């Protein structure tokens with residue numbers, strides 16, 4: 001496969017992880033650009049990255065760049081996505097890919113027009129464990145899907161300046177952790193949910209700090225999602241079928257699931273490769289998708305279709321709550 005030239009916009013926590021993923025693949029990012037130039041220099045030295053751009057904008061006009069990886073705050077994503085696509089670059093953007101569906105569909109239309117891959121960096125869609133579970137479900141031995149339970153919670157001190165509670169950085173539980181929970185739900189549901197109700201508790205900054213969501217689709221498959229930025233919860237997913245249920249812990253990068261078969265109470269442990277390689281799987285799927293040369297064909301290992309469904313749900317929920325970010329006023 002061609003050696004694609006990746007550039008990271010941003011060099012914070014998750015950008016470090018993509019740089020490490022490249023090392024695990026025995027390669028390196030081609031370049032890095034960051035709001036604070038000095039940090040980009042240090043990042044490039046640490047990960048042996050050949051090119052450091054003076055300004056983020058210089059990445060888009062560099063003809064040698066194939067893929068732009070966006071690892072900056074949520075509310076900066078859309079402008080970088082559009083610039084990258086306009087200049088013919090494929091885009092892998094950190095979650096949440098955009099603030100709302102309107103922004104996402106603008107990006108999708110441009111990606112279609114330019115025949116480029118546009119994807120959200122959602123580890124769940126790339127972990128071998130999830131692919132294996134899908135195969136097991138497809139055999140039919142668990143019967144029909146009935147119910148999904150999904151929890152995600154962490155305790156964060158109120159701090160207006162960090163992205164968790166800051167509306168100016170598009171903070172809140174939904175865009176920060178809810179996007180994982182809803183992506184998990186979407187992976188297992190056979191159709192997107194179209195009936196959605198919720199309850200929300202807002203933080204003093206006005207963003208959502210705790211959320212309960214109940215979802216159902218046309219096939220009457222149901223899910224509950226509980227999110228909190230103010231209480232630790234196990235990152236636990238449970239998927240219940242007629243003939244058994246699946247439990248997955250640490251689900252965004254899960255490597256082990258336990259299936260309990262209802263009739264016999266027999267348990268089957270499914271173990272897949274190490275979660276340390278989570279971002280490698282994501283990069284591999286992205287490169288495979290680019291190499292396919294058909295970004296909007298029927299085979300999409302990046303699952304832009306699910307990304308669109310999840311963004312539609314999050315947009316509807318925030319509309320229900322009247323929660324708008326400054327960019328949306």
Ligand SMILES: NC(=O)c1ccc[n+]([C@@H]2O[C@H](COP(=O)([O-])OP(=O)(O)OC[C@H]3O[C@@H](n4cnc5c(N)ncnc54)[C@H](OP(=O)(O)O)[C@@H]3O)[C@@H](O)[C@H]2O)c1
Pocket residue numbers: 009010011012013014015034035036039071072073074076094095096176
């Ligand atoms: N951390 C994780 O585990 C994780 C996991 C998955 C996804 N994500 C997602 O990845 C993105 C970044 O998260 P992070 O945890 O890596 O954040 P982080 O460590 O705070 O790093 C943020 C990066 O964005 C840059 N930045 C901040 N404000 C900016 C602005 N207004 N314009 C342009 N660049 C700006 C920062 O540049 P400076 O150096 O100049 O401050 C820094 O390089 C978010 O969308 C997040 O949801 C994070």
